[in-house]
Each structure stands twice: as structure tokens, then as C-alpha cells.
Amino acid sequence: MATTISIYIVEDHQLIVDAWVSLLKQIDDFEVVGNSDNSDDAIEGILNLRPDIVLMDINIKGGSGIDVAAVVNDKLPKTRVIGLSIHDDMAFVKRFFQNGARGYLSKNTTKEELEAAIRSVYDGDTYVCKEIKDKQFFNNLSGGDDSSQKELTAKEIEITTLIAQGLTSRQIADKLFVSRRTVDAHRHNILKKLNLANAALLSAYAKDKGYI
Template sequence: MDNKIKILVVDDHQVVLDGFVARLELESDIDVVDTASNGIEAIESVRISRPDVVLMDISMPHCSGLEATAEIKAQFPNVKVLILTMHDNREYIMKVMQAGAVGYMLKDISSDKLIQAIKTVYQGSTYFCESVTQTLFTQSVQAITQKVNPLSRREDMILKMVAQGESSKKIAKSLNISYRTVETHRQNIKHKLDLYTTAGLTKYAVEKGILSS
């Protein structure tokens, strides 16, 4: 296939790296173009192999996944960085989102969910595994409820679905409204919040507790 999703896998544990690569190579529409064992190698590999999606570990020698993510997004803004780590920690999650990552998963994720996550971020949405979402919710609900939300109930609903990785087409079908109406709502949400990226909208939804409503 000419339109395979090009993947770079980054992890400092060779066994883990080999396991991910072996699973991804079973997919006919995914092509593992390279691997790296630290952030420095990851940045250089992105420069050479130009992947669509980077599966990025966080804790690595020489250059962490957080540092590498920020550098990759600065140099190659179209590359999607999907964090795959053992750290179920809100501080890590928020930092990598701020660095430009579009998804966050724990390494105990099922292989099917891993493939789903890759395809989701490749298509322009964000992806967070259930346990990560729960971590974000439980640690931020109190602060969230004290802040005013400028969005309407319908806009809240659409923002929630956007943050869950749903496309405008799927949102329209779920809410029984037109695709054009969904797109209008999405534009209104962006203008009201002064946020113009899916990652930014997702971060807002997490911080405001919209996903848990």
C-alpha cells in the first residue's frame, strides 16, 4: 500500500522495542520506518525517516521523551507524537501535552487499542487510554468546578466528543445533526476558547472536567 502509516518507535528497552515493532509489522497499513533508543536518536530519525507518527517513551537516557517531543514538534510540527509509557502520573501527562504530544497511553494497553490509537492520531484526533483519562479526572475535578465555562451545553458535548477522538462526521451522526452544524460549533468553540488545535482543546476539556461530565 502506498498510503501506509509510517511509524518511528522510541524506547530504551530493546525487548520492549522489539515487541512493539513485531506487533506493528503485522498490520498491512502500518510501516515501521525506524526505531530509536533515546530522544537524541529519535530527533535525528525523524529528520531522516520523516514518520507520520512517533511512539515515544518518556524515561530514557541522554534525552527524555518529553524533551524529544518538544524538539520534534518545534522542527516537524506535522509529526504526531504518541506517548507510550509506564508513568500514570498527571504531571507527566500534562507536561507532554504542553510539549505537543497528541496522545498518552500506558504500556499495558492492548495491542488492538495501540493500533486504534495510532490510526486515531494519524487522522488528526487525540487519544488517551482510559486509565490516563481517569488519572486526569480524579486529580483535577475540584479545581475545575471552581472555574467558569464559557461554552453552551451543546458545545460542551461536542468538545467532549472531540477530546475523545471523534470526527465531525461521527459527532454529527451521534447527535443527529448535520456535519456543517458540527463544524460551525467547532469553530465557535475555538473562537470562544482562543484555542485552535485539537491538542489544545483536549487539554482544556481535561482541565475543565468536561470529559468526566
């Protein structure tokens, strides 16, 4: 009898969840055992159900999928996390893997690549989608260009996202357990790096990049 691969989905857009479930149900040995749209429910559900694979979005209600991935990696080392996001920034990819993820897929991925990634990660390998690998290859081939200097770090992206969500520097500091001075310094550096005049323009940038 073939082994069934149990899958848990963490995503806060129901239409996307429905699409993934529909795709995965078409594969005989895949079983979606649950899903959550926020960090607290995700951790509770994953710890209770102990799935083989977790498909984890970065931006979820109540926190970051990257942080949830770290908890899962710590508590359930046999459960393997695959990051799924619209982001193709290498900073996101690196941070996901640093926090225990075994795979990373763009939400533009095909059904075939989604299946391949799940099987590869289930078998103990790592997997990065073709879109990300192609981007990294061409970046390496060109030796980088001036635009790379404008790429934000993972921490800067996190703070940019929170600013775009309307949080004040004090609220961001409390959420990230850092000082307000640290947040203000990041805010200044982000605006300077992107050559933006204010938080309103930064919010527009964040929306354009898909951070929120």
C-alpha cells in the same frame, strides 16, 4: 491503494521495541521505519525519516522523551508524537501534551488501543488511553483526597529521577540549566512532600514508582 502509516519508535529497552514492532507488523497499513534508544539518535532519525507517527517513551538515554517531543513538534509539525510510558501521573501527561504530543498511552495498553491511538492521532485527533482517563475521572469524582497533596509536579519528578540516577545537585543544575540553590530547594521540598528522610529513600521511591 491504502495509505501506509509510517511509525518511528523511541525506546531504550530492546525487548519492548521488539514487542511493539511485532504487534505493529500485524497491521497491514502500519510500517515501522526506524527506532532509537537515545535522544540524539532519535532526533536525527526522526528528522531524516519524517515518519507520520512517533511512539515516544519518557525515559530514554541521554535525555527526556518529552524534550525530544518538543523538538519534533517544532521541526516537523506534521509528524505526530504519542507518549508511551509506565507513568500514569497527570503531570507527565500534561507536560507531554504541552510539548507537542498528540496522544498518551500507558505501556499496559492493548494492541487494539495502540492501533486506535495511532489511527486517531494520524487523523488529527488527540488520544489519551482509557487507564489515564479512568484515573482522572475518579480523581474528579472524589474531589481529590489527601494523597493528591503528595503527588509530585513534572519538574519534581524530573529531579527525583535524576537524584535516583545518582546525579549530584551540581550535575542536576548543569543538566537542567538552573542554579544549584534551585535544585537544593526542590530536593528539600520533595523530601518534605513525600515525608522521606534522605536521598536513599527517595531513590527507592523513584524505583517503586517506575521513574527509573
